[in-house]
Amino acid sequence: MRQLIVRRLLQTIPLLFFVSIACFALVKLAPGDPVLSFVTPNMHPEDIERIRHHLGLDQPAYMQYLLWLKEMFRGNLGYSLVNHQPVAHQIIERIPATAGLMGSALLLAVLIAIPLGLAAGSQRNRWADKLINLISYIGISIPIFWLAIMLIYLFAIQLHWLPVMGMRTIGKESAMDVIKHGILPCSVLAFSFLSTYVRYIRSGTIGQLKEEYVQIQYAFGSSKRIVLFRHVMKHVLLPIITLLGMSMAELVTGAIVTETVFSWPGIGSLGMTAVKGLDYPVIMGITLLSALLLIIGNLLADILYGFADPRIKTTR
Amino acid sequence: MRKGLYGLLMLALVSLAITACSGNSNNTNSTSSAPDSASPSASAASGEPKDGGNLIFGVQADPQILNPIYAGDRVSLTIDQALYAPLFQVNNGQKTFYLADSLDVSEDNLTYTLKLKSGLTWHDGQPLTADDVVFTFDKILDENQNSYFRENLIIGGKPVEVAKIDDTTVEFKLPQVSPAFEATLVQLTPIPKHIFENEADIQKSTKNNTPVGSGPFKFKEYKTGEYVTLERFDNYFGGKPHLDSITYRIAKDANTTNLALQNGEINVAYVDPADVNTIESTGKFDIQAYSEGRLGYLLFNEDSDTGALAKKEVRQAISYALNRDEMIQAVYGSSDYADPAKSFVTPDGLFFTNDVPTYDNDPEKAKELLASAGVSNLKLRFIVSSGNKAQEAASLYIQQKLKAVGIDVELQNMDSTAYGQKFSDVTAKDYELAFGGYIMGYDPDAYSILYKSGAGANYTRYKNEKVDQLFVQGGSEGDPAKRGEIYQELQKTIAEDAVIYPVAYTKTIVAIDNQFGGLEDAVLKPVVIFENPAKLYLK
Numbered sequence: 001m002r003q004l005i006v007r008r009l010l011q012t013i014p015l016l017f018f019v020s021i022a023c024f025a026l027v028k029l030a031p032g033d034p035v036l037s038f039v040t041p042n043m044h045p046e047d048i049e050r051i052r053h054h055l056g057l058d059q060p061a062y063m064q065y066l067l068w069l070k071e072m073f074r075g076n077l078g079y080s081l082v083n084h085q086p087v088a089h090q091i092i093e094r095i096p097a098t099a100g101l102m103g104s105a106l107l108l109a110v111l112i113a114i115p116l117g118l119a120a121g122s123q124r125n126r127w128a129d130k131l132i133n134l135i136s137y138i139g140i141s142i143p144i145f146w147l148a149i150m151l152i153y154l155f156a157i158q159l160h161w162l163p164v165m166g167m168r169t170i171g172k173e174s175a176m177d178v179i180k181h182g183i184l185p186c187s188v189l190a191f192s193f194l195s196t197y198v199r200y201i202r203s204g205t206i207g208q209l210k211e212e213y214v215q216i217q218y219a220f221g222s223s224k225r226i227v228l229f230r231h232v233m234k235h236v237l238l239p240i241i242t243l244l245g246m247s248m249a250e251l252v253t254g255a256i257v258t259e260t261v262f263s264w265p266g267i268g269s270l271g272m273t274a275v276k277g278l279d280y281p282v283i284m285g286i287t288l289l290s291a292l293l294l295i296i297g298n299l300l301a302d303i304l305y306g307f308a309d310p311r312i313k314t315t316r
Numbered sequence: 317m318r319k320g321l322y323g324l325l326m327l328a329l330v331s332l333a334i335t336a337c338s339g340n341s342n343n344t345n346s347t348s349s350a351p352d353s354a355s356p357s358a359s360a361a362s363g364e365p366k367d368g369g370n371l372i373f374g375v376q377a378d379p380q381i382l383n384p385i386y387a388g389d390r391v392s393l394t395i396d397q398a399l400y401a402p403l404f405q406v407n408n409g410q411k412t413f414y415l416a417d418s419l420d421v422s423e424d425n426l427t428y429t430l431k432l433k434s435g436l437t438w439h440d441g442q443p444l445t446a447d448d449v450v451f452t453f454d455k456i457l458d459e460n461q462n463s464y465f466r467e468n469l470i471i472g473g474k475p476v477e478v479a480k481i482d483d484t485t486v487e488f489k490l491p492q493v494s495p496a497f498e499a500t501l502v503q504l505t506p507i508p509k510h511i512f513e514n515e516a517d518i519q520k521s522t523k524n525n526t527p528v529g530s531g532p533f534k535f536k537e538y539k540t541g542e543y544v545t546l547e548r549f550d551n552y553f554g555g556k557p558h559l560d561s562i563t564y565r566i567a568k569d570a571n572t573t574n575l576a577l578q579n580g581e582i583n584v585a586y587v588d589p590a591d592v593n594t595i596e597s598t599g600k601f602d603i604q605a606y607s608e609g610r611l612g613y614l615l616f617n618e619d620s621d622t623g624a625l626a627k628k629e630v631r632q633a634i635s636y637a638l639n640r641d642e643m644i645q646a647v648y649g650s651s652d653y654a655d656p657a658k659s660f661v662t663p664d665g666l667f668f669t670n671d672v673p674t675y676d677n678d679p680e681k682a683k684e685l686l687a688s689a690g691v692s693n694l695k696l697r698f699i700v701s702s703g704n705k706a707q708e709a710a711s712l713y714i715q716q717k718l719k720a721v722g723i724d725v726e727l728q729n730m731d732s733t734a735y736g737q738k739f740s741d742v743t744a745k746d747y748e749l750a751f752g753g754y755i756m757g758y759d760p761d762a763y764s765i766l767y768k769s770g771a772g773a774n775y776t777r778y779k780n781e782k783v784d785q786l787f788v789q790g791g792s793e794g795d796p797a798k799r800g801e802i803y804q805e806l807q808k809t810i811a812e813d814a815v816i817y818p819v820a821y822t823k824t825i826v827a828i829d830n831q832f833g834g835l836e837d838a839v840l841k842p843v844v845i846f847e848n849p850a851k852l853y854l855k
Binding site for chain 1: 370378464465525542543571575579581737771
């Protein structure tokens, strides 16, 4: 096991290196000029040239990459081209908002998906299954921004229960206030995640119910509920560990659309602004962080898998 | 193993219960959960300025930098307007003095003497003197400081000399006569010397995150991605402001902004023409449409690889084929938010005249002109930034109108950054038409970078020696009467040559919660919304 972890961690270094090259190349291949996002038409061309030089944008792309890489090895992710603040600082500042939102949305989605998926799988092709299927199809196909606007309209404008946007009331520092602001974005995200998990659990349940051990449990007189929640669930949850491992990256990259619609101050909306302005140091910072977490998340999923199902450990 | 899974399940259930509880408790105090500012005060009728209250502006993005010598984006400029007092302002032709008490120009138009008010202070209580003004101008001129405005202080290749005479007097010596220098002084706002004097790179300084200004409101807090709050500065030289605080709330999505306006979470925001009716129907808002000093126009690229628009007759023919009023309807939805434009100068500009050659819709004349120019089967490429409603509407309208006179227009849609790059690249040859807009400020000298031969922003690639000379003369003529003649001549020449097809002077629409008063004294101003937010009050 220890060998596996060390090997996998060593693999991350070349992986991250390639991710950084690919990301940089894509940003540079995109048409546009980062300077355009902060100049106004009545600035003098000489000033604009000087700014470009100051930011190193007059150098060839490979030089810009090498300079970035050099700073990177010193632990410096660089400065934003737009607001000139350190990239690392900007990302760290926004992690709590994003991780809190995504974490609770994922948790909520899984918690709802488990009973729904088990119910759908065990009631295959009956009305409960069809209803749950319908809900998850809606979850997959509904545009997230539309759902968000509709929920805001209902809960904020009509019912006045919840605020429209933001993460807190201006000048207020209370956990309750943040939770109140988080309910809508969290529900929207959870609803969109839900369907994937439900479908995994449903098909897992269908498969497991055909297994012999289920028949044996019934033969011993266990009730359906006990069979489902005590025995089937254990097996069905295995693939969910992998899915959650993959979602580690999402914990920090955030949800671009949801964060933008609700003006949630997370990394998704930081990334969106950076992409629009071709602010490559910020784009690179966010991409590398999410690549790193994706790798670590996968590794963690593998390790957890081993604990959850010892058969896997022995075959490796 | 079994224990582990149950533990996880229990944990999950507990968290679900917590989430559910928080949801419940939220429902129970639903009456108080509506934001404070949403409940309009019953005494709204009085109209007497009262002290207190918090005004919330909706802004589209985080401010890029709260330091006026670097700020170029709309959000930073808007916040700086309340945070940093300017020397003086010119709006709708009116000059209002703020930090400055007077500005005198010498006989030879080469020396400007700026007198500051006495007893000025920064928000931290330090005196604001001539030293701060000189420091600011020195830093703008210092190439290592990377200010965006340096070139404004270089006239005819030489820098303006700035010197302190006494604590409240600063003298500017110009290398040559430049009446546009006054417009430069309007743009440049002093920053505190005692804060920045030891900073090697002011742009990257962390002190920009807790700015110390001189305006009616001082910095209180900035939550990245959420809001910037300013609070009243009691020692403001213009008198104590009425409002306790102003918050600039970051709302990135236009639909959410409209909903937040209706819910009272935002009190002031820009509104799209299409949404005006919805906002107005709530009865809670003053809708103000005001000129931004912006021109929306059809651009003719004279130097495309086909050379199709190099001839003046062809450009005139295209102008004759279009109908300005129809186009305003098509592009801006209503003439309420756009005034017909004929000159390249905007109405807020000095020496503006709309009395210039114009091309009133006449398709027959257009065909004649095309025939006389010996042009037939003309094909033009029109670049459009996808998702830009105004550009899309304009391009479709123009395509259809030009078809009627036998010109084929091919629309080329592209992503907004690609469009921005192509449009601003004065060597791009692969298109003929585009629909653009600009805000250049009130001094017409600013337009020289758009229309002088080979100038950095000469997107039309227009070349006319006479125009070049007129711009040089206008830029260095001290006598306003003579200067006026020069710029009127310029407006006529450029209209005669059909360099662009001016469509409309567009307006900005702002919705302001009608609990707030003092709009007349605060004065609506392009880009920054209010010139003097100190005058706003809660009714």
